[in-house]
Amino acid sequence: MREVLALAGGPRAALAVVLGALTVLSGAALLATSGALITGAAQRPSTLLVLMPLITGVRLFGVARAALRYAERLVTHDVSLRVVARVRGRLLERLTPLAPAALTGARGGELLSRVRTDVDELQGVVARLLVPAGVAVLAGGAAVGLTALVSPATAGVLAVLLLVLGVAVPAAAARAGRRAAVAAALADADVAADTLDLVRGLPDHLSGDGGATALRALDEALLRQEEAERARARLTAVTTACREGVPGLGLVAALWLVGADVAAGTTGPLLLAACALGVLGAFEAVGGLGAAWSAAGGVRAAAERVRALGALRPAVTDPEAPRPLPAGSGLRLEGVGLRYPGAAEAAVAGLDLAVPDGAKVALTGRSGAGKSSVLALALRARDPDTGRVTLGGTDLRDLALDGVRSRLAWSAQAPQVLGGTLAGNLRLGRHDAPDEELTAVLADVGLAGLLADPGLHGWLGEAGERLSAGERARVSLARALLSRADVLLLDEPTAHLDTALSARVLDRLARDPRTVLLVTHDTAALDARWRVVDLDAPHR
Numbered sequence: 001m002r003e004v005l006a007l008a009g010g011p012r013a014a015l016a017v018v019l020g021a022l023t024v025l026s027g028a029a030l031l032a033t034s035g036a037l038i039t040g041a042a043q044r045p046s047t048l049l050v051l052m053p054l055i056t057g058v059r060l061f062g063v064a065r066a067a068l069r070y071a072e073r074l075v076t077h078d079v080s081l082r083v084v085a086r087v088r089g090r091l092l093e094r095l096t097p098l099a100p101a102a103l104t105g106a107r108g109g110e111l112l113s114r115v116r117t118d119v120d121e122l123q124g125v126v127a128r129l130l131v132p133a134g135v136a137v138l139a140g141g142a143a144v145g146l147t148a149l150v151s152p153a154t155a156g157v158l159a160v161l162l163l164v165l166g167v168a169v170p171a172a173a174a175r176a177g178r179r180a181a182v183a184a185a186l187a188d189a190d191v192a193a194d195t196l197d198l199v200r201g202l203p204d205h206l207s208g209d210g211g212a213t214a215l216r217a218l219d220e221a222l223l224r225q226e227e228a229e230r231a232r233a234r235l236t237a238v239t240t241a242c243r244e245g246v247p248g249l250g251l252v253a254a255l256w257l258v259g260a261d262v263a264a265g266t267t268g269p270l271l272l273a274a275c276a277l278g279v280l281g282a283f284e285a286v287g288g289l290g291a292a293w294s295a296a297g298g299v300r301a302a303a304e305r306v307r308a309l310g311a312l313r314p315a316v317t318d319p320e321a322p323r324p325l326p327a328g329s330g331l332r333l334e335g336v337g338l339r340y341p342g343a344a345e346a347a348v349a350g351l352d353l354a355v356p357d358g359a360k361v362a363l364t365g366r367s368g369a370g371k372s373s374v375l376a377l378a379l380r381a382r383d384p385d386t387g388r389v390t391l392g393g394t395d396l397r398d399l400a401l402d403g404v405r406s407r408l409a410w411s412a413q414a415p416q417v418l419g420g421t422l423a424g425n426l427r428l429g430r431h432d433a434p435d436e437e438l439t440a441v442l443a444d445v446g447l448a449g450l451l452a453d454p455g456l457h458g459w460l461g462e463a464g465e466r467l468s469a470g471e472r473a474r475v476s477l478a479r480a481l482l483s484r485a486d487v488l489l490l491d492e493p494t495a496h497l498d499t500a501l502s503a504r505v506l507d508r509l510a511r512d513p514r515t516v517l518l519v520t521h522d523t524a525a526l527d528a529r530w531r532v533v534d535l536d537a538p539h540r
């Protein structure tokens with residue numbers, strides 16, 4: 001929250017406060033001069049010229065109020081949008097290095113909700129907190145000072161009532177509102193995450209219990225969201241009642257106190273209506289504070305959730321002084337151990353594995369033996385707890401992350417295919433690959449059929465849903481083949497393929513001059529060009 005306030009502060013925010021305070025004072029002055037004008041007119045002056053200054057005042061303050069309000073809104077929104085843009089930029093800067101390992105526990109919908117809804121909520125820091133608070137102090141102080149010139153007692157009452165309406169009532173409401181705001185933010189995030197999970201996994205939900213469990217979870221989240229909204233609405237009703245009632249009290253007090261002065265002859269009659277209506281108008285100074293206090297809980301909760309996201313630490317970091325990238329592309333794991341946070345057993349324990357320059361190594365072993373974890377270590381998605389992983393003889397931890405990843409291409413077990421064209425998806429491997437190369441690599445992996453339908457530049461559907469699992473795996477493999485990396489890390493690239501296709505893909509990989517480390521359960525398909533390493537074998 002402090003970070004956001006620091007971003008929001010500055011001359012622009014100060015200008016918004018000054019414009020807001022002048023708007024409030026113009027409104028109060030408009031009411032005061034109108035009151036004085038009506039009283040003056042009721043006294044039937046011999047010439048209207050006597051009323052000219054008041055008529056001019058009414059016109060001036062009427063126009064100024066509208067113009068000042070417009071300018072204040074313009075500046076406030078400008079500052080708000082700048083804050084949101086900067087927070088979102090900084091957040092994305094911090095999130096990017098977290099991928100992939102440090103984000104594995106985060107739900108997609110939850111992340112989306114934080115990056116979008118919570119950051120949007122931070123717009124409120126300027127428009128609903130900073131500017132209203134500044135306006136309340138500046139305009140409230142000025143109104144009390146001006147009122148004291150006419151009636152010090154009325155000024156005292158005005159000061160007390162401004163504090164009641166601006167501080168006491170909202171503070172009490174905010175205490176009650178904080179819990180509701182936190183509950184609402186959590187419920188909103190749950191609804192977003194549950195909806196996204198439901199939509200993404202629709203076929204699985206439907207083929208399980210027909211979606212009943214997922215719908216029940218969503219229903220519960222919606223109920224929590226509704227209850228939180230209801231609590232917030234109750235609170236708004238109470239604060240609205242106070243917002244209407246307290247200025248009325250101020251008006252009555254001013255009429256009473258200034259009326260007594262007029263009766264005693266110490267104050268002119270024109271000032272009675274002017275002062276009473278001016279006091280009524282002055283309450284606009286704290287008008288924004290009620291909303292500010294009730295928004296504070298939500299804004300603080302959003303700021304806290306955004307901060308918590310920004311505070312996540314990446315699983316791997318760049319070394320302070322990276323060593324130059326080595327020329328060789330041989331990979332070695334030396335006595336490597338990896339235990340995932342919170343796991344009872346190590347996923348990889350004391351592993352020695354050498355994949356020399358240009359070698360073709362196939363990792364095999366039972367499900368859960370740690371094959372994908374070895375690829376994650378080789379890619380430096382994670383660092384080993386013991387031992388070291390080297391590329392061309394240099395510890396990966398001593399190399400710049402970007403450099404390491406430019407040398408390694410990875411095809412995941414469940415690869416991501418993005419909504420877009422086939423060409424767009426393939427060019428994630430190499431952005432400047434010409435169409436002819438895309439066509440050739442598609443033929444290499446047995447995907448030439450896709451050139452006819454949907455075509456190189458045809459739409460693959462949301463998240464590539466037009467492709468079968470085997471086609472998705474080969475699109476990912478084709479990306480890796482296209483890349484300029486000199487080490488290919490491939491996680492079960494032939495898992496969904498028939499025997500002939502699998503043999504064809506493995507042959508293409510064995511002919512590739514680059515270093516290849518692949519994970520497979522199908523060792524029967526491998527010929528003599530491959531060295532098979534079984535992670536379950538007692539003496540590897």
Ligand SMILES: Nc1ncnc2c1ncn2[C@@H]1O[C@H](COP(=O)(O)OP(=O)(O)OP(=O)(O)O)[C@@H](O)[C@H]1O
Nearest residue numbers: 104340341343347366367368369370371372373374
């Ligand atoms: N991100 C993670 N957090 C915690 N535990 C994990 C994580 N990824 C994998 N594991 C655990 O580490 C162990 C090794 O997993 P890994 O995915 O490396 O196995 P695998 O040999 O590739 O399995 P499969 O053949 O089924 O793909 C498993 O027990 C798995 O549950």
